[in-house]
Amino acid sequence: MLAGSDRPLTMHEVLASAPGVPQSSAYRNLSILAEAGVVRRIQGADDNGRFELAEVVSGHHHHHLICTSCGLMADVRATAKLERALAEAARTAADEAGFLVVEHRFDLVGLCAGCRP
Amino acid sequence: MLAGSDRPLTMHEVLASAPGVPQSSAYRNLSILAEAGVVRRIQGADDNGRFELAEVVSGHHHHHLICTSCGLMADVRATAKLERALAEAARTAADEAGFLVVEHRFDLVGLCAGCRP
DNA sequence: TTTACTGCAAAGGGTTTGCAACATG
């Protein structure tokens, strides 16, 4: 499979990239991989589910740019500085709620280079 | 309606809180409100859609705690300091991609007080 | 009456599942 992409793929894209594979198999296998922690399942802007390699596998932590106009969802490599800030923020916010943070998600929503005026 | 909650509500909860209102009306009206910018539609952990008052209406910017065990989704008030850090991080990350950030989302995923060991 | 909104029930679209055929060891 081809989840070595620089952005989460929709099921549609996954199927297009693997001709001949029926939906059911794709869903089934991706679900298994997701359960095994190899793949992560996320949501786009408001439409369909998407799949990406888990951080453990891809080897890099990243966030997302989400374009509200064309629906594009791209990865943004997280910098050490940003991560430090986010991690601390997470700890602070979660502590007072007694919440144990396992991971955080930081997504930027707006207009991509091709859609901005 | 009762969107003065401290957390996003699922359609199920919305319906439960407004007995007698049929799904179709709830969906329809919430969609209209969403389009008008009064309500915001978001996604929980991986399951169903949820609704919350838009920031403009609720008057406060917040993020979410998402419990992977029980599915709970709670609001976390954003602090000025955190916001400053996030905003700057957003700008930095987005700029090099030519992305125009309209809003950011920062969610903490993990275990809530009731589910953590 | 004209316009807008309700309720119901049917349709839609993404995702899951049952089950028999098939490959693997």
Add this chain to the structure above:
DNA sequence: CATGTTGCAAACCCTTTGCAGTAAA
């Protein structure tokens, strides 16, 4: 022969939509 994986099609669930009935102006 025993086990696990495929493909197909039907089932599911959440959400949307058509349409006629009702309330409001």
